Amino acid sequence: MSDTHAQTVAFVRETQIPPAPPPATETGVIKWVRENLFSSWVNSILTILSIYFIVRGVIAVYPWFANGVWGTSDLATCRQILDGATGACFSVLQDRWRQMIFGIAYPDDQYWRPLLAFALLLVCVAPVLFSKLPRKLLILSALYPFLAYWLIWGGTIMIPIMVMVGFVAGYYAFTWAERASGFAAGLASFVVTASVVWFIGGLISGAMPGFIALQEVPSRDMGGFMLNMILGTICVSLSLPLGIVLALGRQSSMPIIKGICVVFIEFIRGVPLITLLFVANVVLAYFFPPGTNLDLILRVIIMITMFSAAYIAEVIRGGLAALPKGQYEAGDSLGLNYSQSMRLIILPQALKISIPGIVNVAVGLFKDTTLVSVISMFDLVGVLRGPILSSTAWTGIYWEAFGFAALLFFVVCYGISQYSQWLERQLRTDHR
Amino acid sequence: MSTISDPGAGNDGFRIGMLINDTRYRSYTFQFLALLALIFGIGYLISNLLANLAANGLNISWAFLGEPAGYDINQRPIEYTSQSTHARASIVGAINTLIVAFLACISATVLGIIAGVLRLSNNWIVSKLMSIYVEAFRNVPVLIWILIIFLAMSNAFPQPRDFRGDDPVASMWFDAVAFTNRGVYIPxxxxxxxxxxxxxxxxxxxxxxxxxxxxxxxxxxxxxxxxxxxxxxxxxxxxxxxxxxxxxxxxxxxxYPELRGFNFRDGIHLRLSLIALWFALAIYTGAFIAENVRAGIQAISKGQTEAAAALGMRPGRIMNLVILPQALRVIIPPLISQYLNITKNSSLAIAVGYMDITGTLGGITLNQTGRAIESILLLMLFYLIVSLSISAIMNVYNNSVKLKER
Amino acid sequence: MKKSVILGALTVAGLAAGAAGAATLDDVKARGTLNCGVTTGVPGFAEPDANGVWQGFDVAVCRAVAAAVLGDGNAVEFVPTTGKTRFTALASGEIDMLARNTTWTFSRDVDLKFEFTGVNYYDGQGFMVPKDLGVTSAKELDGATVCIQTGTTTELNLADFFRSNGISYEPVPIETGSEAVQLFTAGSCDVYTTDRSALAAQRANFANPDDYVVLPEVVSKEPLGPLVRHGDHEWGDIVRWTLNALITAEELGVTSDNISEMSMEAGNNPEINRLLGTEGTLGEMLGLDAEWAKRAIMVGGNYGEVFANNIGESTNIGLARGLNAQWTDGGLIYSPPFR
Structure with missing residues (x-):
């Protein structure tokens, strides 16, 4: 073909010209900006407005951070240093961080214990959260509650050991009795064996109070962010089994059991947590036998556990309902009885799909533990509103203190919710 | 023990063991035991209660509801003086709860829909800003937000005194609206x-x-x-x-509101406590609703958008006529629970001194009369009724928009 | 099920506080600590310092009782309470005594079944306003916005005062003292009302205290004192006479400086001897040992020293003795005789 060209037309190019670069508006940063920020006039307005607000925000907030004062021991000195300029008095954090994190009464020299418990929490909860880790590590998670109790509350190590021994003995009694004569018998023998072991264990640990003992810290001395963490962790882990039982009860075909569960769940979900805390604080004591007196923190744990169990039950009920009916029928056709088919077929699947929902409930619950400040417990918010902000040195400060509190909660809750989203992506099996 | 003895085969009639081993009777056994346990449990609690009350020389009595309350309430939707009864104070509080819950529900919905739609916008900076908003508010306890907003507003807005004088520090908007640190005054x-x-x-x-x-x-x-x-x-x-x-x-x-004496008079006074609570609940719950809206919109298959675009619809119309009506079905059930959450979270009014029912019946009335059990029982009953009513109403609405299945 | 198991375990572990039977004294001795209810933080009266150690005027009463009963002024668990929770905490036995500037009123004594064991501070409700408001009397406050700290008798007194004077006001109820102060100093309310002692204490913390004045009106009587449950009179007596011992010590000139010297041997003032246990068997009658009052006084000094160190004129709270001077100095502080 080329020779025809050569003879007929003089100016035909012999070689192809190299491709021209795309117009400047269609490449790189400019293209990105055009497409993402100024694609239409509405978008342009939104972009300009957003930039305006961001700039205004930065101008307003920057000097507050930049002029931040550290190292003073009260607000008056800090304001003197600032001398009228905009600036934060971060020294309140420096002065009172111990109270914000550990509460006002936890002994100073024992701070390593809750810190260690927290670090271990991260380690021991990992096998539960990440199914890729070896399953044997779950033993660590099972050991954790006892270890954490010993670390935080102190006392002799015999108490958690004995409680644990009770559980183990009960578990073996359960498997033995269940194989012999059914689930109900297994449950009964669990309760009996465990109680016997605990009774004996109580005698043993009562006899040797100094055996590998840490300094005892009464639960009243727990406070600050630590209290929020304790309440959140304990109540979520206690409410899981209770929530499963409630969810199964609500799905049950027995009208009375179903009725009890429905009334309980709907009642708890219908009232604010704060009224339940009022109950824990001012009413619950009247319902215990005369002469007994449970600690406030224990009463609060009972009420918050009931609260979160109702919400978790609803999440799990959603998981149960989402399973195809064939799974239930498969269990029946294999000749499994109720407890077997639940434990081996239904619950593992139902729980797996409810995990993201459960994590959401857990995050919500963790945030709601701040409400205990309303009933005069010194959690993070309580310790700020009470002793710190009304102290002689720090009256009149709030942005720094509450900002720090918000930051702590944000870090934890954002972390958990990122995990939940990751898990949702892992569990997603459809193709979109 | 899943083996079932066939009761028709043998003529040995009813045996005690069948209560446990026969699936026909076993459920009755369990239910009977559960009922028994429940009755005994409740009976035990009540006997403890009576014993404790007797030991402290106390009793359960509702007479305090008819006695004069003796305290004043600032926001009075119905007539109330300090000589009115505790019952009336509770009703004032109940109405105040409903007011703030209603306002917060409306604003949270509007805010949530805007933020949810904008978060999916193809404008990078806007969608990022919206994610920051959603994450910042979802991950921090609402109590902290309420306190921060309350204290920040009381410090940031001018005092009524600043409106006074020849060269006032602050001035009203259009001579009609005054933003003060005691609240907003509107005509x-x-x-x-x-x-x-x-x-x-x-x-x-x-x-x-x-x-x-x-x-x-x-x-x-x-x-x-x-x-x-x-x-x-x-x-x-x-x-x-x-x-x-x-x-x-x-x-x-x-x-128009007018500065007389210590305060603005006339006009409507939206108190700082109301605004702080309303605002905090609205933006906090708005962040959750934004997530629900986003999830709802994303749940609609992309094919719907493409189909609508193929029919030649404009993007705005696609959103309004195709996507949102379908997304609504996904959005409404979580929206109901968000409304319930707002109503329940409005009880945090106690932190900023907004006189809702937790502040009157569960607060000052309880403090002054010492009738803890009675007050808290009534308080729970109120919230229970409100929650159940909201779910009932919203469920009716939900059924009306639900996809009519084959 | 797991829940009840763990609760049981926790109970075994001693999380549960001791039983609240009739004999509070035995409980306290068995426990080794005194559970004392205080506020969540009122400067000068009860607040934890930067090290978490509770300090203040009310706290000193708790420490004195602990010293009298247990021999150690630090053997006290301070339980912070709010206006709402204090009475139930006491009634349910969570705390052994309440020393939380609580007003002695008829209904609390009779209807709520508590026993007030004396008065450690005679107070009255007052008003604080910014100086530049130009107000000199509470009766000029028509239409003002009033910040109230809730959970006390304050709301009722306020309503009564304004109603009887026929003037209107806008109440702003606030749960905690720190937030009330925030609002007041920011100008969100014109007036701040609570007990005059608390007004003075909180004013001392303001950035510029001189810009605020406390109005002369005192609209109520607020005798504040420690209280215990009805029914346990032995325990009530211990708390009552510990407080009286502090008061009598001041009257008799027994101070934390000279007490060890005075208690070495019986002196020539028989009442001092009986107080310090060098003569008579007063301690035994209370179910304590002879040196109970000596230990109570040694913790923080006599009533006058406690007052001066926590809220007196030399502190930045700066309260004058006023009504709270000894009866010999024209005040109301008066203890029945030790004999």
Whole structure:
């Protein structure tokens, strides 16, 4: 073909010209900006407005951070240093961080214990959260509650050991009795064996109070962010089994059991947590036998556990309902009885799909533990509103203190919710 | 033990063991035991309660509800003085709860829908800003937000005193709205003669707008004719009211707030506690609703958008006519629980001194009378009734928009 | 099920506080600590310092009782309570005594079944306003916005005062003292009302205290004192007479400086001897040992020293003795005789 060209037309190019670069508006940063920020006039307005607000925000907030004062021991000195300029008095954090994190009464020299418990929490909860880790590590998670109790509350190590021994003995009694004569018998023998072991264990640990003992810290001395963490962790882990039982009860075909569960769940979900805390604080004591007196923190744990169990039950009920009916029928056709088919077929699947929902409930619950400040417990918010902000040195400060509190909660809750989203992506099996 | 003895085969009748081993009877056994345990449990708690009350020389009595409350409430939707009864104080508190819950529900919904849609916007900076908003508010306890907003507003806004003088530090907006650190003062309506008719006309025109839009939609669905909805609705909304207003000789006038003495007088006073609580609940719950809206929109298959685009619809129309109506079905159930959350979280009013029912019945009344059990029981009953009513109403609405399945 | 198991375990572990039977004294001795209810933080009266150690005027009463009963002024668990929770905490036995500037009123004594064991501070409700408001009397406060700290008798007194004077006001109820102060100093309310002692204490913390004045009106009587449950009179006596011992010590000139010297041997003032246990068997009658009052006084000094160190004129709270001077100095502080 080329020779025809050569003879007929003089100016035909012999070689192809190299491709021209795309117009400047269609490449790189400019293209990105055009497409993402100024694609239409509405978008342009939104972009300009957003930039305006961001700039205004930065101008307003920057000097507050930049002029931040550290190292003073009260607000008056800090304001003197600032001398009228905009600036934060971060020294309140420096002065009172111990109270914000550990509460006002936890002994100073024992701070390593809750810190260690927290670090271990991260380690021991990992096998539960990440199914890729070896399953044997779950033993660590099972050991954790006892270890954490010993670390935080102190006392002799015999108490958690004995409680644990009770559980183990009960578990073996359960498997033995269940194989012999059914689930109900297994449950009964669990309760009996465990109680016997605990009774004996109580005698043993009562006899040797100094055996590998840490300094005892009464639960009243727990406070600050630590209290929020304790309440959140304990109540979520206690409410899981209770929530499963409630969810199964609500799905049950027995009208009375179903009725009890429905009334309980709907009642708890219908009232604010704060009224339940009022109950824990001012009413619950009247319902215990005369002469007994449970600690406030224990009463609060009972009420918050009931609260979160109702919400978790609803999440799990959603998981149960989402399973195809064939799974239930498969269990029946294999000749499994109720407890077997639940434990081996239904619950593992139902729980797996409810995990993201459960994590959401857990995050919500963790945030709601701040409400205990309303009933005069010194959690993070309580310790700020009470002793710190009304102290002689720090009256009149709030942005720094509450900002720090918000930051702590944000870090934890954002972390958990990122995990939940990751898990949702892992569990997603459809193709979109 | 899943083996079932066939009761028809043997003629040995009923044996005690069948209560445990026969599935027909076992459920009755369990239920009977559960019922027994429940009755005994409740009986035990009540006997403890009675014993404790007797030991402390206390009793359960509702007489305190009829006694004069003795304290004042600042926001009084119904008539109330310090000589009114505790029962009336509780009702005032209940209405205040409903007021703040209603306001917060509306604003949270609007905020949530805007933020949820903007978060999916293809404008990078806007969608990032919205994610920051959503994450920042979802991950911090609402109590902290309420306190921060309350304290920040009381420090940031000017005092009423600053409006005074020849060269005031602060001034009112259009001489009608004053933002102070005691709240916002807005003009109120003064109803003159014939105002009843005027308000009826306004009400009728609001109904008229909905009727017109309904008509326009049914016309669209049956004939495909697209009636304009924007300006006619506006006209229906405003024109009759304006006509009636001048025809009746301006029966309704505005009363502007005015600085007299220590405070602004006249006009409507939206108190700082109300605004802080309302605002905090709205933006906190708005962040959750934004997530629900985003999830709802993303749940609609992309094919729907593409199909609508293939039919030549504009993006705005696609959102309004194709995506949102379908997304709504996904959004409404979580929205109901968000409304319930707002109602329940409004009990945090106690942190900022807003006199809702937790502040009156569960707060000052409880403190002054010491009737803890009675007050808290009533308080829970109130929230239970409100929650159940909201779920009932919203469930009816949910059923009406639900996809009618085959 | 797991829940009840763990609760049981926790109970075994001693999380549960001791039983609240009739004999509070035995409980306290068995436990080794005194559970004392205080506020969540009122400067000068009860607040934890930067090290978490509770300090203040009310706290000193708790420490004195602990010293008298247990021999150690630090053997006290301070339980912070709010206006709402204090009475139930006491009634349910969570705390052994309440020393939380609580007003002695008829209904609390009779209807709520508590026993007030004396008065450690005679107070009255007052008003504080910014100086530049130009107000000199509470009766000029028509239409003012009033910040109230809730959970006390304050709301009722306020309503009564304004109603009887026929003037209107806008109440702003606030749960905690720190937030009330925030609002007041920011100008969100014109007036701040609570007990005059608390007004003075909180004013001392303001950035510029001189810009605020406390109005002369005292609209109520607020005798504040420690209280215990009805029914346990032995325990009530211990708390009552510990407080009286502090008061009597001041009257008799027994101070934390000279007490060890005075208690070495019986002196020539028989009442001092009986107080310090060098003569008579007063301690035994209370179910304590002879040196109970000596230990109570040694913790923080006598009533006058406690007052001066926590809220007196030399502290930045700066309260004058006023009504709280000894009866010999024209005040109301008066203890029945030790004999």
């Amino acid at each position: 109120s309506f003064v109803n003159g003669e014939g105002s009843g008719i005027f308000w009826l006309v306004v009400l009728a025109s609001i109904v008229g707008v909905f009727a017109y839009r309904r008509y326009a939609r049914s016309l669209l669905y049956s004939t495909g004719r697209l009636l304009p909805t924007g300006w006619p609705s506006l006209a229906i909304l405003i024109a009759p009211g304006l006509l009636a207003f001048f025809a009746l000789g301006q029966p309704v006038s505005l009363q």
